[in-house]
Amino acid sequence: MNLIKRFPFHSLFVKMLLYFLIVIVLLSSYNIWSLTFYTRNVGNEIVHYNRTLIRNTVDSFEKQYKTWKSSLLTLQHDEYVLSVQRQAEGSGKAGIDYLQIEKITAQIRGLVGQPYYHLNNVMIYYRNHAFLLEKDGLVDEDRMFDYYYVNKSYPLDFWKNRGNEPGFLLTLPSRTFAINPDRGNVLLLPIRTNVAGSPYEIIAFVDMQKWYETYQGRPGSQFFLLDSAGQPLFKSDETAMAEDLPAWDGKTEWILNDGTYYFYERGSESGFTYVTVIPHDNLNQNITRMNWIALLLFAATVLIGIGASFFFSRTINRPLKKMITGLNQIETELYQGSIAEFNAISDHLQGLKHERRQIKAWMESTRPMLTSYNYMARFKNIEIDPQASKDLWVGDGAFMIVVHQLRYRQLQTDRLRELMLKATAKIQEIIRLQIGSAFPLSHTFQMETQQILTIVYTGEKSGQLQQCLGRLKQIFDQDRSSYLITIAVSSLFQQSADFDQAYAEALSLIGQAKPVEETQIIWEKEPVPELTGFTTEQEHEFYVNLQAGSETACRQLVQRALEGLDRQGATSEQLQRFADHTALRIRRTVELLKIVHEWRPDTPLMLSYSVTPDQYRESLELLISEAARAIKLKREENYDIIQYVITFLETHYAEDISLDLLAQKLNMSPTYLSGYIKEKTGSNFSDQLNAVRIFKAKELLESTSLSIQEVGNSIGYRNVTSFIRMFKKETGQPPGDYRKTILRNKG
Numbered sequence: 001m002n003l004i005k006r007f008p009f010h011s012l013f014v015k016m017l018l019y020f021l022i023v024i025v026l027l028s029s030y031n032i033w034s035l036t037f038y039t040r041n042v043g044n045e046i047v048h049y050n051r052t053l054i055r056n057t058v059d060s061f062e063k064q065y066k067t068w069k070s071s072l073l074t075l076q077h078d079e080y081v082l083s084v085q086r087q088a089e090g091s092g093k094a095g096i097d098y099l100q101i102e103k104i105t106a107q108i109r110g111l112v113g114q115p116y117y118h119l120n121n122v123m124i125y126y127r128n129h130a131f132l133l134e135k136d137g138l139v140d141e142d143r144m145f146d147y148y149y150v151n152k153s154y155p156l157d158f159w160k161n162r163g164n165e166p167g168f169l170l171t172l173p174s175r176t177f178a179i180n181p182d183r184g185n186v187l188l189l190p191i192r193t194n195v196a197g198s199p200y201e202i203i204a205f206v207d208m209q210k211w212y213e214t215y216q217g218r219p220g221s222q223f224f225l226l227d228s229a230g231q232p233l234f235k236s237d238e239t240a241m242a243e244d245l246p247a248w249d250g251k252t253e254w255i256l257n258d259g260t261y262y263f264y265e266r267g268s269e270s271g272f273t274y275v276t277v278i279p280h281d282n283l284n285q286n287i288t289r290m291n292w293i294a295l296l297l298f299a300a301t302v303l304i305g306i307g308a309s310f311f312f313s314r315t316i317n318r319p320l321k322k323m324i325t326g327l328n329q330i331e332t333e334l335y336q337g338s339i340a341e342f343n344a345i346s347d348h349l350q351g352l353k354h355e356r357r358q359i360k361a362w363m364e365s366t367r368p369m370l371t372s373y374n375y376m377a378r379f380k381n382i383e384i385d386p387q388a389s390k391d392l393w394v395g396d397g398a399f400m401i402v403v404h405q406l407r408y409r410q411l412q413t414d415r416l417r418e419l420m421l422k423a424t425a426k427i428q429e430i431i432r433l434q435i436g437s438a439f440p441l442s443h444t445f446q447m448e449t450q451q452i453l454t455i456v457y458t459g460e461k462s463g464q465l466q467q468c469l470g471r472l473k474q475i476f477d478q479d480r481s482s483y484l485i486t487i488a489v490s491s492l493f494q495q496s497a498d499f500d501q502a503y504a505e506a507l508s509l510i511g512q513a514k515p516v517e518e519t520q521i522i523w524e525k526e527p528v529p530e531l532t533g534f535t536t537e538q539e540h541e542f543y544v545n546l547q548a549g550s551e552t553a554c555r556q557l558v559q560r561a562l563e564g565l566d567r568q569g570a571t572s573e574q575l576q577r578f579a580d581h582t583a584l585r586i587r588r589t590v591e592l593l594k595i596v597h598e599w600r601p602d603t604p605l606m607l608s609y610s611v612t613p614d615q616y617r618e619s620l621e622l623l624i625s626e627a628a629r630a631i632k633l634k635r636e637e638n639y640d641i642i643q644y645v646i647t648f649l650e651t652h653y654a655e656d657i658s659l660d661l662l663a664q665k666l667n668m669s670p671t672y673l674s675g676y677i678k679e680k681t682g683s684n685f686s687d688q689l690n691a692v693r694i695f696k697a698k699e700l701l702e703s704t705s706l707s708i709q710e711v712g713n714s715i716g717y718r719n720v721t722s723f724i725r726m727f728k729k730e731t732g733q734p735p736g737d738y739r740k741t742i743l744r745n746k747g
Helices: 002-006 012-076 079-091 098-112 141-148 156-160 208-215 280-327 340-364 373-380 414-438 463-477 496-510 536-547 551-567 572-592 602-609 613-638 640-652 659-665 670-681 685-703 708-714 720-731 735-746
Strands: 119-126 131-134 137-140 169-171 175-179 185-193 201-207 222-226 232-235 254-257 260-266 273-279 399-408 443-448 451-457 483-489 520-522
Touching (some): 012 098, 012 119, 012 169, 012 185, 012 201, 012 273, 012 280, 079 098, 079 119, 079 131, 098 131, 098 137, 131 141, 137 141, 399 414, 414 443, 414 463, 463 483, 463 520, 483 496, 536 572, 551 613, 572 602, 572 613, 602 613, 640 659, 640 670, 640 685, 670 685, 685 720, 720 735
Antiparallel strands (some): 119 201, 131 137, 169 185, 175 185, 185 201, 222 232, 222 273, 254 260, 260 273, 399 451, 399 483, 443 451
């Protein structure tokens, strides 16, 4: 009864507790249903999981087997391999061209170096001449099989005898080879070619230990790889016997025999049989343990949920109840607890009462604070001297607003920020003295941290005001290496109610400031064109060249953009916006390429100090140079493939090249190479090729008198229409217009 009285049914506490419990019941029902469903179907799911596991293993090995077969067949019929055989027949081992041997060993190293192939070594065995070619060069047969690759099941005499089995490839049972010098014992699966009439054969050793590590079979299971005759080629457990496997009809997917699961699969490419053996007891123990764990977790979750529901409901209800009770009291008791939102509500309620008392006192005042500088300073959160500003009021009468916008030409640190605040105060005092001497009723105060505002009561834009501002310009220009000031003068306004409009007009004039190193005074509104610097195509070109580490091309693009902005009369704000955007793009490009780079500390300082186009160009060129070096260094350290691709494109851009051709030269699949280029550079193969071709086209258009068609042919475009379309897409204008623009700028 006491609990019912304390927490009636319609109270927030009871309702929240009820909602929490409903959620717990719903989640519990779902968990119970899930556990029941899981228990009933877990056996089928385990069988399905292991069937999927062995299918994935078969698919992986079959793809690798097909790759081995294709690679060995290519090597078997290689022109250089056959040429070495002819040279050995003519002049013996001494008459072999070792340049050809180097080319063959390079191919072998390419195969062995592919981590997906799992090849330990590939050898070309010239049986009639008693030597082999492998990844490290030419080795005599007795040295190879009596010292380097030693196993009593595969002695030298074994390799001397050619196999009589049918088929191009003969796969032999895996054995542990002692690999010298000092490389330990490795479990290898030998594969040898079987080409009738060939005087040599290819022998490949597959590292089955590495292959099985990628298989990631179920713990406690065994794996068998059997040939077409049922003989074991590989066993995950050397003590296991293939003879213990139950007979398989070639169709059944799995067999349960004597408490053990046997999962079978046959490879379509190799004809091998794959077997996974899993004890049934192992599965049952796991299922039982998982069921108990699930029940315990479920019970613990329900108990914790009920306790947490009661605790949270009470935690939320108590402070609300306390604050609601205090609303009817004269002095609300301040609530302070662990919930930040409730603390904020309590503080706000206290603030509302305090503010109500302040508003009442303010309304009784005869000099409203809204028209005082004191109010403005509080509104802008600027520290002021209350005594100095006590009698400053915005009165009625004609007036103009003069905004003094400061720009300090140094990076802001905590120490510099203190100095800037002091400097701003001194600048404010200079303005007050200069303008106040000519216009005694003027008011000068700080509107922002780097903005000073003066209200001048006058009936016209007089020469006297121009003289005052001219003297200020002379004073400020003496310190232009430390700061620059732009002064904007609004139109004449008649009523103090127009203060906001006058202030907004003066601020709009600030945006007309030009990139010059002196104090500027702006009196009249002038049209300001919308300028961005880079076009979309130029920005893309800049990004591609920066990714490639092309410092010269990036410098040219930045210089061209800054020259264009200067010709079009860009304002200081537009110039700074372009520089900041470009600098940000440079830094983000380095970050996107995952390059950890420590930027020079003077680069942001130079950008902060810059005003004129030349200063911005020098600052951006410093950033470009630093980024290009970091990108090139990263490419030289880790991206040999990308370096090869870029070098190949820059030297063969005029040829009919394709991704398939480049992938063939790198001995990679086109799909893998395409994804690799996209991942490392951020653009695909065709974008890289087009960027190189268009860059070369620009050079030809600028330095030669070749026709448009001749330029297109010389960079690899056989169709002039395709060349014109691609050039316009990359640069924003046709090649003919581009040439005219370049010639006009040079003239």
